[in-house]
Amino acid sequence: MGPQPIPLNETGRKQAESAALWMKSIPVDAVYSSPIRRAMETAEIAVRPQKNLKVIPEKGLSEIDYGHWVNRTFEEVKENFYDEWLAYREYPASIDIPGGESMPVVQKRAVAVVERMRNDHPKQNVLLVSHADVIKAVLIHYLEIPLDHLQKVGSENGSIAILRFGTTFGDRLIAMNVGPEATHLLRNVKA
Numbered sequence: 001m002g003p004q005p006i007p008l009n010e011t012g013r014k015q016a017e018s019a020a021l022w023m024k025s026i027p028v029d030a031v032y033s034s035p036i037r038r039a040m041e042t043a044e045i046a047v048r049p050q051k052n053l054k055v056i057p058e059k060g061l062s063e064i065d066y067g068h069w070v071n072r073t074f075e076e077v078k079e080n081f082y083d084e085w086l087a088y089r090e091y092p093a094s095i096d097i098p099g100g101e102s103m104p105v106v107q108k109r110a111v112a113v114v115e116r117m118r119n120d121h122p123k124q125n126v127l128l129v130s131h132a133d134v135i136k137a138v139l140i141h142y143l144e145i146p147l148d149h150l151q152k153v154g155s156e157n158g159s160i161a162i163l164r165f166g167t168t169f170g171d172r173l174i175a176m177n178v179g180p181e182a183t184h185l186l187r188n189v190k191a
Contacts, residue, residue, distance in 0.1 A: 039061070
């Protein structure tokens with residue numbers, strides 16, 4: 001059982017609109033999105049202020065297939081699949097989600113999309129819209145952080161991460177968690 005076609009709620013729409021405002025000064029040449037409904041809606045809202053861009057669905061950016069965990073709350077997953085849930089939280093590189101995908105498979109398919117976009121859109125700004133753990137898996141790949149550290153990286157709803165490829169210093173993460181949720185988080189950081 002794969003991810004469900006859940007639409008954006010009011011909070012999600014506001015987050016996408018805030019991302020659009022933040023991005024309006026960054027020219028986007030192409031936009032690809034997970035084909036899952038809430039991601040496609042986010043992408044459409046995010047590029048609305050830009051020139052007339054068509055959002056292209058990209059299966060490689062899809063949410064993780066959480067298998068038997070789909071349609072369950074976090075509490076239900078912990079109660080019914082505690083050992084697997086704990087292993088996923090602590091060692092995501094070595095656990096298969098019951099009936100679903102493994103994190104190494106997710107990372108491989110999402111990084112393949114990024115690499116294809118690098119080749120298909122040289123020297124262009126490309127917006128890719130996906131889901132938190134998929135985004136984190138891509139970012140830690142390019143930061144050369146072991147996949148088991150996935151949960152140490154945050155990717156807030158409606159936030160933006162920017163990878164710049166081919167700089168003088170190589171490929172770089174130049175921004176992460178930019179957007180409405182990140183602003184809230186920064187206000188709550190204690191020294």
